[in-house]
Amino acid sequence: MKKFGLIGEKLGHSYSPLIHSKFGDYEYELCEAKEEELEALLKKEEYGGFNITIPYKKTVLKLCDEISDTARAIGSVNTIIRSEDGKLKGYNTDYDGFIYLLKAAKIDVKGMKCMVLGSGGASLTVQTVLADMGASEIVIISRKGENNYENINRHFDSEIIVNTTPVGMYPGNGRTPVNLDDFKNCRGVVDLIYNPNKTKLVLDAMAKSLPATGGLAMLVAQAKESSEFFQNKKIEDEEIENAIDEVRSETLNAILIGMPGAGKTLLGKEIADRMGREFVDIDDMIVEHEGMSIPEIFEKKGESYFRKVETEMLEQACVKTGLVIATGGGIVKKKLNYNIIKQNGVVIWIKRDLDKLETDGRPLSQSMPLDQMYEERKDAYSYWSDFFINNNEERE
Numbered sequence: 001m002k003k004f005g006l007i008g009e010k011l012g013h014s015y016s017p018l019i020h021s022k023f024g025d026y027e028y029e030l031c032e033a034k035e036e037e038l039e040a041l042l043k044k045e046e047y048g049g050f051n052i053t054i055p056y057k058k059t060v061l062k063l064c065d066e067i068s069d070t071a072r073a074i075g076s077v078n079t080i081i082r083s084e085d086g087k088l089k090g091y092n093t094d095y096d097g098f099i100y101l102l103k104a105a106k107i108d109v110k111g112m113k114c115m116v117l118g119s120g121g122a123s124l125t126v127q128t129v130l131a132d133m134g135a136s137e138i139v140i141i142s143r144k145g146e147n148n149y150e151n152i153n154r155h156f157d158s159e160i161i162v163n164t165t166p167v168g169m170y171p172g173n174g175r176t177p178v179n180l181d182d183f184k185n186c187r188g189v190v191d192l193i194y195n196p197n198k199t200k201l202v203l204d205a206m207a208k209s210l211p212a213t214g215g216l217a218m219l220v221a222q223a224k225e226s227s228e229f230f231q232n233k234k235i236e237d238e239e240i241e242n243a244i245d246e247v248r249s250e251t252l253n254a255i256l257i258g259m260p261g262a263g264k265t266l267l268g269k270e271i272a273d274r275m276g277r278e279f280v281d282i283d284d285m286i287v288e289h290e291g292m293s294i295p296e297i298f299e300k301k302g303e304s305y306f307r308k309v310e311t312e313m314l315e316q317a318c319v320k321t322g323l324v325i326a327t328g329g330g331i332v333k334k335k336l337n338y339n340i341i342k343q344n345g346v347v348i349w350i351k352r353d354l355d356k357l358e359t360d361g362r363p364l365s366q367s368m369p370l371d372q373m374y375e376e377r378k379d380a381y382s383y384w385s386d387f388f389i390n391n392n393e394e395r396e
């Protein structure tokens with residue numbers, strides 16, 4: 001079997017090799033390339049075909065020998081196949097991928113005023129789908145276009161917002177292209193970014209109880225169709241959901257929260273061992289970073305300094321994927337930590353009866369009654385977590 005590749009400018013964020021490994025038994029490589037290298041790369045015969053991503057989906061049109069009707073109509077190619085006679089044929093599988101995403105997220109664009117952020121190849125595909133699905137108006141916001149971020153207030157009445165820019169994408173996590181507070185009529189948010197799993201834009205929409213989705217389902221659905229071209233065989237649609245589930249379970253961090261001494265570190269290590277994952281303890285990161293024990297940091301620098309370093313360490317750990325992360329008990333004291341944890345995390349609340357909690361080496365647990373601390377924090381532990389584990393059985 002020939003090998004295949006993903007061509008783009010920067011590819012450190014891509015899950016495509018992982019996803020393609022679910023659809024077939026072929027090699028799939030990341031090929032970072034500069035624009036002037038594209039032509040030579042496409043000619044390399046060891047590759048049976050390619051996916052194309054930011055910023056080359058428009059550029060490669062002129063390098064293909066043939067282009068499918070859909071890709072030509074949209075003006076964007078994300079899949080290229082080398083035929084037996086060496087000719088390169090360009091397709092667009094993002095079109096079906098975006099339709100799949102809208103349906104999966106139950107976001108109906110019919111009759112809606114839609115704002116598309118960004119004007120690259122992915123934006124062209126999104127615009128075509130929105131028009132085909134009956135959007136009443138489609139506004140494109142780009143840095144230099146007629147509608148831009150300076151005069152975006154003209155379109156604060158948009159009902160659906162679709163982000164096709166890389167703003168907020170790994171490693172630039174935590175950024176958002178627009179402030180959702182400005183869009184009072186907003187009825188749905190779609191971010192094509194899939195790493196992180198939930199961008200700031202998506203988390204902001206969820207905080208307002210708006211329907212919102214990241215781009216993983218689109219990525220997987222377009223990859224399935226590309227893989228059908230690569231292998232010249234049909235793959236059933238059920239495979240898309242299976243692959244999404246597998247990618248989520250392999251990439252999301254398992255993040256443990258709960259009272260000091262509840263067993264986050266103990267259980268975190270055990271979970272990581274059993275899953276064959278790397279374990280990270282935020283408290284250990286802080287101690288290493290500061291070169292002091294936690295009681296010493298509290299004593300010499302105070303709690304607010306400790307919290308500042310804790311947030312920095314949390315940010316470093318949570319932009320990564322596939323980890324088991326034990327936090328300190330006070331992580332929920334700072335609202336800012338919520339988005340950091342949620343972007344790539346499944347959050348597990350470790351519960352243990354208060355009279356069983358270890359307080360040694362834990363300055364806050366020694367400075368106030370544990371039932372008072374629990375009262376102050378229990379609603380946050382509950383709201384921040386996706387599920388809980390009872391850790392009352394003796395383990396040692």
Ligand SMILES: Nc1ncnc2c1ncn2[C@@H]1O[C@H](COP(=O)(O)OP(=O)(O)OP(=O)(O)O)[C@@H](O)[C@H]1O
Nearest residue numbers: 260261262263264265266328329358393394395396
């Ligand atoms: N189920 C259990 N059985 C016996 N001992 C336990 C159990 N759970 C936790 N412990 C013990 O309680 C102590 C505290 O556990 P651990 O350090 O894992 O808590 P933590 O939640 O990480 O605390 P912190 O918030 O301070 O980091 C440890 O000595 C641990 O071995």
Ligand SMILES: O=C(O)C1=C[C@@H](O)[C@@H](O)[C@H](O)C1
Nearest residue numbers: 014015016051052053078094
């Ligand atoms: O990030 C990625 O791996 C990709 C993103 C989209 O552009 C897709 O169209 C492309 O096939 C792969």
Ligand SMILES: [Mg+2]
Nearest residue numbers: 264265283326
């Ligand atoms: Mg711990």
